[in-house]
Amino acid sequence: MNMYRLFELLNADQVARLRALAHGAAWVDGRISNPTNTGKRNEQIKDGAAREESGTIIAKALGANPTFNDFALPVAVALPLLSRYSPGMGYALHGDNAYLPLGKVTIRNDLACTIFLADPASYDGGALVIHSGDVRASFKLPAGHAILYPANTPHEVEAVTRGERLAAFTFIQSRIADPAHRASVSELGIIARDEREHVSPAVHARLLVVQQNLLREWGDAP
Template identity: 45%
Template sequence: MYKVLQVLTDDEVAECRRIAASAQFVHGRVSNPHNQAKNNEQLHEPATYKQTAQLLHAALMRSEDFVNFAFPVSMAPPLITRYQPSMHYGAHTDTAYLKLPGGTLRSDLSCTIFLNDPETYEGGALRIALGDAELSFKLPPGVAVVYPSDTLHGVEPVAAGERLVAITFIQSRVPDPFKRNLLYNLNEVAALEGLQMQPQNFTRLQLVQNQLLRYWGEKP
């Protein structure tokens, strides 16, 4: 139901950090004034936001693991956010629909891309509730975690240092997480074992893959 994957090169991480070091940030509540759980900062300068969003979007879309897991139809421009000491994000679910310049996006999946070393700040772990389990993520720079947007999740208070991440939201071609996970696992088996199967059986497997995607998928 979630996926951890490497998406940024070292140079791309360094570029995001360089931009963030001199960019203007504003309180994160500027994009959602009524969200009392939100206590962080977000990149504000339009030109800088566009530059980093393009870099991060391209990195995600070139990741075969990301595309295979998320079945993305559209994605919100990734946004760099910052947490200073005492900042946090209380438990919340992400809004179901986001109004973007190009139209409205349904948030099926959320994504956090970590941009600085976990050793440089205390606290600040991303916590996600999945059923009875609560998972905690504090990952190396350039690594992302993708998870369902309708889960309760939040960010622990930062005790010291600075937490720098990028976030985005994805509309999936397969909105149902159970169906999406089944398709992902089926596709992984086909990719890993397909060449060892009898050709006629591999062809049948591909038929099932495409039939399920046609049946469960929403947009081309």
């Protein structure tokens, strides 16, 4: 079962606006949000108007995206944050924290999402590498595309050697904590949606019944 999902999230106008906000924004050392991690070498946008607008653009796009909602089954989504990597910067192999404070509440961190904003030809290095046992999967997606993956998966950002890697990231609490269970439920929903015109109404209804019953079995209480 596929534990991660790639999808197109932002259109050209949204990418252009986010790049403009990044160009005019103030930046801080990325370790401000994880000061004990010496392997984190990047910058993130400073709190303020540009941070709020950029995060809101991406959050609204995620909320309106069927692939994101079908796969993540989100309960809560952290406000997305812009990050950038210049030559020599990278993020060593790490795992994300299990719980994250969001204002007055704390969420369980089930999924991470990286949104690529720079043209991949404009920089060298900077790939997101996800580790699963002996397997290393490398991702360097077109601007406006995103990847969802379990937050408990070890991952890294390879050092940039040319240009600038501009991206955004966020974390999601899902209705289902277990990655394999979540993938099964989301896959059933996607199949039901994609095959609706090719199967009888009764078969379509049965698929949805199975999906919803698994959600009852594995999902968190509202």
